[in-house]
Amino acid sequence: MQGRRVFKLLASSFPLFLALAQLAPGQTNDPRYRAEGYGFFSPAGTGSSLGVGFGGDLRLRAGLYAGVDLAGESPNWTLSFGHDEPGYGLASADLSYHFLTPNKRVEPFAEGGYTLDFGHGQANTYNLGGGVAVWFTRHLAFRPEIRYYDRVPGFPPPREILTFRLGLAFR
Numbered sequence: 120m121q122g123r124r125v126f127k128l129l130a131s132s133f134p135l136f137l138a139l140a141q142l143a144p145g146q147t148n149d150p151r152y153r154a155e156g157y158g159f160f161s162p163a164g165t166g167s168s169l170g171v172g173f174g175g176d177l178r179l180r181a182g183l184y185a186g187v188d189l190a191g192e193s194p195n196w197t198l199s200f201g202h203d204e205p206g207y208g209l210a211s212a213d214l215s216y217h218f219l220t221p222n223k224r225v226e227p228f229a230e231g232g233y234t235l236d237f238g239h240g241q242a243n244t245y246n247l248g249g250g251v252a253v254w255f256t257r258h259l260a261f262r263p264e265i266r267y268y269d270r271v272p273g274f275p276p277p278r279e280i281l282t283f284r285l286g287l288a289f290r
Contacts, residue, residue: 152290153178155252157262159286161192169193170282176215184215186230191238192282207238209268209280211246226252226260234268236280244268244280252288260288 154177161170174188190209213232220227229249236242250264268280 155184155288155290157188157286157288159190159262159264159284161190161282161284170284172209172284174211182217182219184217184228186213186215187211188213190282192280207236209244209246210235210237213246217252224254226254228252230266236268236270242270244270250284258289262286262288 154175156173156175158173159171161172170190170192172188172190174186176184176186178184188211190211192207192209211232211234213230215228215230217226217228227249228251231245231247234244234246236244246266246268248264248266250262252260252262254260262284264284264286266282266284268282
């Protein structure tokens with residue numbers, strides 16, 4: 120399936136992206152900040168869809184975060200490529216790990232968890248992904264992210280979704 124090929128391509132380029140992100144200058148990472156919020160725009164994904172969303176993470180202990188987010192995806196927001204499918208929503212509850220790096224300004228993370236896929240029926244799905252937060256100031260970061268969704272085995276036919284998100288994080 121084309122979604123798997125795209126996922127493999129993006130997953131294989133992720134280490135290169137993290138290596139390049141290490142070149143950003145550092146700043147101190149203040150432990151007073153226990154929570155982060157973020158908003159994002161998803162310019163492309165499986166099925167040429169566009170999406171928007173928001174979420175937040177709460178630090179449980181060093182590097183480990185619990186988070187939730189809500190995203191809306193719609194093929195109808197794209198230029199007309201023959202899609203008649205209505206939009207759908209993705210509500211996720213995740214655990215993520217933010218890796219410690221010598222450069223405190225760059226914060227790579229990996230995440231995964233449960234997602235409720237809704238809007239055209241409901242489905243239980245899981246998500247896996249990762250990204251990096253590049254903090255410009257103590258309170259604002261650029262947050263690109265890749266996220267892969269798939270239905271839980273044993274439920275109705277699989278529906279893979281791969282999204283690339285561009286967002287801003289704040290604390």
